Amino acid sequence: MISFIFAVIFSFQAFAKDGSFSVMTYNVENLFDAKDDVDRDDETYLPLSEKQSAEHKKKCKRQSNFKFRKDCYQLDWNQSVIDAKMKNLSTVILSAEAGRGPDILILVEVENIRILNEFNDRFLKAAGYKTVQLIEGEDKRGIDLAILSRFDLAGRSELVPLNIEDEHTSKKKKTRGVLRVPLKIDKNINLTMFAVHLPSQGSSTIMRSQGLKSLNSILKKESNPWIAGGDFNIIEKEDKEFQLIENNLESVGEVAHKIGCKECEGTHNYKNKWSFLDLLVFDKRLNRSGITVDRSSIKVVTHPQMMGKKNKPKRFIPDKGQGASDHFPLYSRLFVQEKAN
Numbered sequence: 001m002i003s004f005i006f007a008v009i010f011s012f013q014a015f016a017k018d019g020s021f022s023v024m025t026y027n028v029e030n031l032f033d034a035k036d037d038v039d040r041d042d043e044t045y046l047p048l049s050e051k052q053s054a055e056h057k058k059k060c061k062r063q064s065n066f067k068f069r070k071d072c073y074q075l076d077w078n079q080s081v082i083d084a085k086m087k088n089l090s091t092v093i094l095s096a097e098a099g100r101g102p103d104i105l106i107l108v109e110v111e112n113i114r115i116l117n118e119f120n121d122r123f124l125k126a127a128g129y130k131t132v133q134l135i136e137g138e139d140k141r142g143i144d145l146a147i148l149s150r151f152d153l154a155g156r157s158e159l160v161p162l163n164i165e166d167e168h169t170s171k172k173k174k175t176r177g178v179l180r181v182p183l184k185i186d187k188n189i190n191l192t193m194f195a196v197h198l199p200s201q202g203s204s205t206i207m208r209s210q211g212l213k214s215l216n217s218i219l220k221k222e223s224n225p226w227i228a229g230g231d232f233n234i235i236e237k238e239d240k241e242f243q244l245i246e247n248n249l250e251s252v253g254e255v256a257h258k259i260g261c262k263e264c265e266g267t268h269n270y271k272n273k274w275s276f277l278d279l280l281v282f283d284k285r286l287n288r289s290g291i292t293v294d295r296s297s298i299k300v301v302t303h304p305q306m307m308g309k310k311n312k313p314k315r316f317i318p319d320k321g322q323g324a325s326d327h328f329p330l331y332s333r334l335f336v337q338e339k340a341n
Contacts, residue, residue: 020333021104022096022097022102022333022334023103023105023334024096024101024329025106025107025278025280026327027107027325028324029109029316030143031085031086032077032115033111033112033115043072047076047077047079048074075318076319084316086122088306091303092306093329094126096329100126100127100128101126101129104193105147106195107146107147108143108278109231112134129150132148134147135157137159138174139174145176145178149193151183154182156182160179160180162175162198175199175211176197178215178218181194182224186290186336189225192227193228193229194222196215196228196231198231198232209242212244212247216248219253219283220252225291226253227280227282228279229279230279232278233277235273235275236276253283256279256298257279259293260296261330264276264298265300267327267329269310277327278327286334291334294334299332300331302328
C-alpha cells in the first residue's frame with residue numbers, strides 16, 4: 001500500500017521542488033537503427049556488410065543527390081556507429097537539468113520505436129523517462145516523431161494527419177502527421193504535447209503553409225492546454241516574406257524565441273545564415289490552467305560536443321564518432337501554480 005501511494009505521488013511530482021517543469025525539442029538528424037525495414041527507404045542506414053547486393057546498389061543508384069548516393073553505397077552504419085551517435089546525443093540532452101535532461105523531450109527524425117527504446121534504455125537512463133511515445137507515420141523516409149517524459153500519460157496518444165496536398169497534382173501528400181501525447185502534469189492539470197515536423201526546404205512554401213494551417217486547426221480544437229514543438233522547417237527569410245509564424249501560430253500561442261531567447265541566433269545554420277527551424281509554441285490558455293512560461297529560461301542548448309566552426313551545430317561524423325546533429329535543441333521552463341483546495 002505504501003509503495004502504491006509513493007508511486008502516485010511521484011507521478012504527480014515529476015516537476016522540480018519549485019513547482020516547475022521543463023520541455024526541450026531536438027531534431028536528432030536521422031537516428032536510425034541498423035535493420036532494414038522493407039516498407040521504408042532506410043537502405044543508407046545499414047552496415048556495409050549488408051550493402052553488397054545488386055539489389056541494394058540498384059536502390060542507391062536511384063538517389064539523385066551525390067552525397068546521399070555515396071552514403072547509400074559506402075556509409076557503414078553499424079552498431080558501434082549508432083552507439084556513438086546516441087552517446088553524443090544523450091550528452092547534449094542530459095546537459096539540461098544538471099544531468100537529468102528535460103522533463104518532457106520532443107525528438108524529431110527517429111526511425112522507429114525500436115531505436116527509441118534502445119536510446120532511452122541505454123543512454124537516457126539518468127532522465128528517468130517512463131512515458132516513451134512514437135507512432136510511425138506515412139513518410140517513406142522512415143523518420144518519425146517521438147515524445148519522452150517523466151510524467152504519466154493522461155490518455156491515448158495518436159498521430160493526427162496534416163492536410164497537405166501536392167501543389168502539382170492536388171493529391172493528398174503522405175506526411176509524418178502530428179504526434180499528440182496527453183500528459184498528467186499535476187493531479188488537476190492535463191497538458192497535451194504536440195510534436196511537429198513540417199515539410200523541408202526541399203518542398204515549397206505552399207506545402208509548409210498548408211501544414212501550418214492544418215496544425216492551427218488541430219490546436220484550436222484541442223480541449224487541454226497544449227505545447228507544440230518540433231522542426232517547422234521555416235527559414236528566417238521565408239518567414240519575413242510570408243509571415244508564416246505570425247499568421248498561423250501567434251494567433252493561438254506564444255512562440256518561444258519571440259517572447260524570450262533575445263540573444264539567441266537560431267537552432268540551425270545553413271550557408272552561414274541562422275534560422276529558428278525548431279520552435280516551441282505555448283498555448284495562450286496555459287495561464288488559465290495555472291501554468292506560466294518562464295521567458296527568461298528560454299534558450300538554445302549548446303554543448304562543446306556538438307559545436308563546430310563558428311559555433312554552428314556539428315553534424316554527426318560516423319567514421320570519427322564526433323558531433324551529434326545539424327540542429328541545436330530549444331529549451332524552456334514552465335511553472336505550475338499550486339491551486340488551493
